[in-house]
Amino acid sequence: MDKIEKELLKQIADIEEVPIGAYNIRENGKGVARNTTANIDIVTKKDKPGIDIIVKPNTKNESIHIPVVLTQGGLNDLVYNDFYIGENAEVVIVAGCGIHNSTCETSEHDGIHTFHLAKGAKIKYIEKHYGEGEGTGDRILNPQTIINLDENASMEMESVQIKGVSSTVRETYANMKKGSNLVITERIMTTGKQTAKTVFDVNLDGEDSSVHVASRSVAEDNSVQEFISNVKGNAKCFGHVECDAIIMGNGRVISDPKIEANNVDASLIHEAAIGKIAGEQLTKLMTLGLTEKEAEEQIINGFLK
Amino acid sequence: MLELKDVCFSRDNKQILKNVNLKIDNNKMVVITGPNGSGKSTLAKIIMGIEKPDSGKIIFNGKDITNLSITDRAKTGIGFAFQQPVRFKGLTVKDLIEISAGNNIKVCDACDILADVGLCAQEYLNREVNAGLSGGELKRIEIAMLAAKKSALTIFDEPEAGIDLWSFNNLISVFEKMHEDIKGSIVIISHQERILNIADEIVLIANGRVEKQGKKEEILPQIFGKIKPCHKLNNGEACNKSEED
Numbered sequence: 001m002d003k004i005e006k007e008l009l010k011q012i013a014d015i016e017e018v019p020i021g022a023y024n025i026r027e028n029g030k031g032v033a034r035n036t037t038a039n040i041d042i043v044t045k046k047d048k049p050g051i052d053i054i055v056k057p058n059t060k061n062e063s064i065h066i067p068v069v070l071t072q073g074g075l076n077d078l079v080y081n082d083f084y085i086g087e088n089a090e091v092v093i094v095a096g097c098g099i100h101n102s103t104c105e106t107s108e109h110d111g112i113h114t115f116h117l118a119k120g121a122k123i124k125y126i127e128k129h130y131g132e133g134e135g136t137g138d139r140i141l142n143p144q145t146i147i148n149l150d151e152n153a154s155m156e157m158e159s160v161q162i163k164g165v166s167s168t169v170r171e172t173y174a175n176m177k178k179g180s181n182l183v184i185t186e187r188i189m190t191t192g193k194q195t196a197k198t199v200f201d202v203n204l205d206g207e208d209s210s211v212h213v214a215s216r217s218v219a220e221d222n223s224v225q226e227f228i229s230n231v232k233g234n235a236k237c238f239g240h241v242e243c244d245a246i247i248m249g250n251g252r253v254i255s256d257p258k259i260e261a262n263n264v265d266a267s268l269i270h271e272a273a274i275g276k277i278a279g280e281q282l283t284k285l286m287t288l289g290l291t292e293k294e295a296e297e298q299i300i301n302g303f304l305k
Numbered sequence: 306m307l308e309l310k311d312v313c314f315s316r317d318n319k320q321i322l323k324n325v326n327l328k329i330d331n332n333k334m335v336v337i338t339g340p341n342g343s344g345k346s347t348l349a350k351i352i353m354g355i356e357k358p359d360s361g362k363i364i365f366n367g368k369d370i371t372n373l374s375i376t377d378r379a380k381t382g383i384g385f386a387f388q389q390p391v392r393f394k395g396l397t398v399k400d401l402i403e404i405s406a407g408n409n410i411k412v413c414d415a416c417d418i419l420a421d422v423g424l425c426a427q428e429y430l431n432r433e434v435n436a437g438l439s440g441g442e443l444k445r446i447e448i449a450m451l452a453a454k455k456s457a458l459t460i461f462d463e464p465e466a467g468i469d470l471w472s473f474n475n476l477i478s479v480f481e482k483m484h485e486d487i488k489g490s491i492v493i494i495s496h497q498e499r500i501l502n503i504a505d506e507i508v509l510i511a512n513g514r515v516e517k518q519g520k521k522e523e524i525l526p527q528i529f530g531k532i533k534p535c536h537k538l539n540n541g542e543a544c545n546k547s548e549e550d
Contacts, residue, residue, distance in 0.1 A: 278391070280391045286374070288379060302396035302400060
């Protein structure tokens with residue numbers, strides 16, 4: 001693995017060498033390193049590109065890293081990763097994709113991740129997307145996350161895209177059974193002419209299921225973002241969607257929230273706020289000794305933290 | 306330390322400050338008081354650089370700072386606690402205290418400062434300064450930020466607003482401790498008699514002018530003959546009307 005690839009790995013998965021625990025590292029469309037443990041198996045799919053990650057029931061305190069790096073221009077990498085998490089297992093999964101494109105051709109990675117959490121399973125899923133490179137070619141990432149939560153299963157998903165991705169369509173679909181819980185935290189920053197579209201479609205099918213989606217984004221320069229959410233309460237359930245965006249320069253953000261209560265005991269909330277940085281926030285930080293630019297950076301960094 | 310010379314300020318054809326001349330010496334606790342709309346908050350903003358005077362000069366430690374930016378004034382040793390503290394989605398109490406201290410503060414010292422303003426560090430240090438905090442909590446955090454900044458001149462704009470009565474004594478001791486620790490000057494804009502009582506000097510502003518300035522012992526009896534202190538009226542409800550009104 002060369003210096004660029006190591007840097008990408010650090011950016012997306014916070015690892016410099018091989019990670020501890022189970023892992024599968026994919027580089028330019030091919031698996032290059034893998035490790036399994038007594039409780040976690042990783043199997044290459046036979047019918048399409050991708051892997052199955054199988055976690056035995058009651059596995060505790062283990063982690064799985066499945067980063068993808070692309071350094072080859074003109075590559076369109078499509079991958080299907082399926083996660084089977086056994087009953088009452090508790091694991092951390094770190095995914096993410098880093099693209100370094102120094103060519104004029106488009107580099108694209110479309111990761112389709114499907115999660116099957118058995119009863120009582122609990123996972124934390126961290127996904128970071130990052131792009132860099134001096135080439136004029138686009139860096140495109142279109143992740144799709146499909147979440148199936150069985151009874152009392154819970155998932156915490158952190159999705160971050162801070163830098164360098166020309167265009168992204170990020171879709172998340174969730175089907176939730178009785179007592180299951182889903183928390184999604186999304187952070188996106190776009191600059192230049194980048195575009196980012198986020199779709200959340202959640203079916204709260206089971207009694208006492210709950211979802212909380214918190215999206216914070218910053219659109220700078222001429223970038224455009226779109227946030228679409230549709231939370232359907234089909235039982236006695238609770239859903240909360242919160243979308244906050246800061247716009248700067250000619251940045252644009254479109255927020256299209258939808259909540260659908262199909263059961264009289266469904267309780268659904270949507271909050272959305274879009275605006276530039278408040279002048280009084282800048283003034284306050286300037287009275288503490290920051291310049292206007294430093295104050296702006298501090299506010300943005302805090303907002304996306 | 307600070308001198309305002311013939312400072313004038315108008316907005317919307319209304320003259321808010323009229324040839325204000327004011328001197329604040331080193332290491333003094335000064336309380337500025339006066340009726341609502343008399344120009345006290347504007348004066349504070351002009352000292353901090355948030356508003357620019359139409360004419361006049363501001364001298365700080367012998368240097369003309371009239372045209373300095375807010376940032377430069379902050380760096381040169383002026384601090385300002387807002388009357389209505391600002392909320393920040395994403396920034397924590399710890400972040401703001403660190404920024405205030407110029408990123409040069411130990412966590413234990415930040416905790417001590419929070420304890421001084423009556424907040425439990427364990428509970429508040431990592432909390433976002435967002436809409437989830439009450440007005441009183443925000444006010445205490447604002448005061449904690451200024452305690453961490455340790456400015457040569459710190460201005461508090463109505464620090465008592467939003468602070469509940471049982472915390473009021475603590476607030477007084479926070480100012481006294483700050484004054485002792487920092488060895489700088491503290492300027493408090495207030496209507497509260499108990500705050501007026503801790504002043505070395507009192508400045509009375511009325512109709513955009515400095516009407517009186519002097520030692521507490523001289524000014525306080527004159528003021529009480531002119532302005533009814535709040536706590537004596539309506540069970541502490543705000544009342545800033547002078548008897549002339």
